[in-house]
Amino acid sequence: MGTSGQDVTQDDVARAAGVSRSLVSLALNGSPKVAEETRRRIAETAARLGYRVNAAAASLARQRSRTIGLVLPNLRNAFFEQIAHTLGDATSARDLALFVTVGSEQPEVLHRAIESLLSVRVMGLILVSPWLSDEDLIAIGEEVPVCLIGRRSPGGRVDSVRVDEQAAARLLIGHLTELDMRSVGYVGPRVVNDTSRFERESALRRAALAAGLTLDVHECGEDAGPAVRDMLSSHPEPLGLVVHNDILAIDAVPVLRETNRHPGSDIALVSYDNTYLARRGEFSLTSIDQLEDVLGTTAVRLLCERADDGATAPPRSPRDVVLEPALAIRGSSCPGRERLTP
């Protein structure tokens, strides 16, 4: 029946199945030491009684939990949703649970969130573009396996997976120069401690220089519109406009229209993340694809490897997995020639 009543324990299952308590545990955890026939009988009894493992007890006994903590900076970016989904799949494929915590601009809130994840003794932490100092990250890495997504490993015992920002910048700048844009502008969020933001900017600057162009930078608030408007008015020439991410880039679309700039001829708008916003017909943004699925599955793998080392084994040195990005080309930069590169 699987009904409620107070919690059913392994004891109840053991009694009902006429076996010992430990056998139930072994059977339910799929130990090879249990006869298949017995295992099946126990599993059936457990299901019939509505047994559900008590994760707290299991973690305590096992000295380690089977859940991974995911810390996202916020939920305002579809990229984060993709990541969360991919990680959800990757973890459940390994029979792990995933708990998401949403950070905040306020460091205090972020720290509290991480603390509560540590209290649960998560087996590892995945942090997406965290607003934390390298020192903080390394300190957290001392307590629990950590894998960063979208940010370079700061050393210590902290791993990371990210897309090659230089390669992404080269893809974008290459695309823009092919389109004969004369200058390149970058619009990014006005933030103080977001490392990835600055890395993106400097990668773009370097790639632009290498192509003989300079990079003009404007910072924007929540709405990128005003910054884009400024940028356009100071660049009447054919301009390659790089916006920090899709969600900001959609603010640029109406501005282009208003100011009478024509994608493909005197303007080319490109951005990052290639989320569903970029794919929408109304926006149709050329955008860097970050390969969220690869990012996610890799992060989980790195974390599990580090966790499996246990407290034994010499601490693994930090690993920094760098992925080649792709560029999804759409109407915002060259109408009529949509494709995926490379």
Next chain:
Amino acid sequence: MGTSGQDVTQDDVARAAGVSRSLVSLALNGSPKVAEETRRRIAETAARLGYRVNAAAASLARQRSRTIGLVLPNLRNAFFEQIAHTLGDATSARDLALFVTVGSEQPEVLHRAIESLLSVRVMGLILVSPWLSDEDLIAIGEEVPVCLIGRRSPGGRVDSVRVDEQAAARLLIGHLTELDMRSVGYVGPRVVNDTSRFERESALRRAALAAGLTLDVHECGEDAGPAVRDMLSSHPEPLGLVVHNDILAIDAVPVLRETNRHPGSDIALVSYDNTYLARRGEFSLTSIDQLEDVLGTTAVRLLCERADDGATAPPRSPRDVVLEPALAIRGSSCPGRERLTP
């Protein structure tokens, strides 16, 4: 120092502070039975040693955890971010942890997510507009205190907090008729089992009828653009266009422009959620405000009340808290007359 090493336990703290194990527990949990001076000394020792409670052990001993599970349908709506933030604040104000799980269109994934929350023996579950049947919800309510947000209580032991859909519909329709719109169209997502979607539609229909108007309904996919275009072409007369939420409504903005409809004269676009997207200058959407902060804090309160009842006490009957929505009026319906109603 608060450094790492293997986990510090209450035992370690007790030894270091020269007191008994139980006293440490009492002190750290702020029991009034402990002398203030002792409490302080123990707290200091704990901090110095880098002690962090083992939530698994605490939950097990206490037979109840101090974390609430939040289940969101997805992360594609800024409304969910607001909710998550508010709940984060509300829970930490009560010294509870919040774990977020992101659902999915696939019921199997959603069930697994809920299962893993139940395995942790969360003290309660908050579900936002869940894609689950009433029966499923009631069944979950048998296992753990449940509070729904944005959906009517299905009975059982399940509470709910939501905005009055009828009142919201009346606000919108009232606003549209004031603007002399002749017909009303509703564009909502094409879904099969989203109760809130249908409730919204029927509330609108009823309010429209009461105002002597009929409601034309078009369903849309991920991009609302095409549905909006259809709607507009079949309604050349002044049209009040209600879109299911902000994120879909922004697809309508460029369509209005293309088709040369003018907000305030022959078209008035309104939507739901009043998120940051609605507030952006480029979109400036008139939108129903759902009072996320009230929704969130109320949900936490209801949950705690039900949890405090414990296994004793006659089961509380379900509560259905209904809030009066507000309407934020912006340029998409009447340019130049932005305000908040009521």
Next chain:
DNA sequence: CTGAAAGCGCTTACAG
């Protein structure tokens, strides 16, 4: 105000 002891539900050597 403080300490000794039992127990939460599970896992895991260990001995058969």
Next chain:
DNA sequence: CTGAAAGCGCTTACAG
């Protein structure tokens, strides 16, 4: 292939 026993770190009556 199976069972008896210890222990994970904490909380909580209970007795002083």
